[in-house]
Amino acid sequence: MKTLRIKSNAFNDGMWIPVKYSARGEDLSPDFEISGIAPNAKSIAITFDDASHPIFPNYNHWVIWNIPIREIIPEGIPSGKFVDSLGGAVQGVAYGRNRYKGPKPPLKSIHTYVFTVYILDSKLDLAASCRKRDLIANINGHILQEATLSGKFQSRR
Template sequence: MKELVLVSPAFEKEGLIPLEYTGHGADISPELQLSGIDESARSIAITMDDLDHPRPNYNHWVIWNIPVMQVIPSNIPHGETVEKLSGAVQGRGYGKHRYKGPKPPFNWSHRYQFNVFVLDSTLDIPSKSGKKELLKAMEGHTLQRAELTGYYKRSSRA
């Protein structure tokens, strides 16, 4: 099976996530680009977690049933259903049905990891579902997985 490769034009692997993609900026999701998607793929799911939060892997974003595409556009609209992505579902990450960007307290630096899952099906789980329910629903359906980690530290100007 081919390796799934995940990159973003917004930031490099292990690089600084720009202000506009954070809770101190416009708080919009960054564009994500995929290559090497398996031919039998039927949908894509994404999670984004704060790796340095006191609660391990604190979830900021969960979305599934994204149509198979090489470019996940930036600025995914808020809401449970994303018509822009053929009805993809945003579950409850950070308590919201939306992308909620990095926003560590004080001037701390935190790492944030985007996880992309290529699935052999779409998922039929309620929109109130969170990361735990998504991961359980994906069991046995994940064809490929890739991750991209960046960091964010609030500057004194933000």
């Protein structure tokens, strides 16, 4: 099986996430380019976590699932439980309630954030009130591939 790869035009892996994609800027989700998707894939799920949160490790900022298989996911996914522009994908409850919520660490601290893309062998029957823990419990045994993209962010104001 091919190796799953994820990249973004917004920032390179391990580098700085631009303010535009943070809660201190326009709070837009970045675009993703996904390559090497398994031929038997049925859907995509994405989580976004603050890997440096001092109190809540891997604090979840965004969770979305049932994205139809595609190689390009555009930036600026609109808020709401269901995303019509992504084939009815479902956004669950995280720091961004049914929406993307970008980085916003305390002033001057540097945090690392991780996007995880899951390629699944099925679509999920989960309510939009579900959280990351519900997603992870339900994709167990359905993950065909997984890849991450990380970036760092520092609040300067």
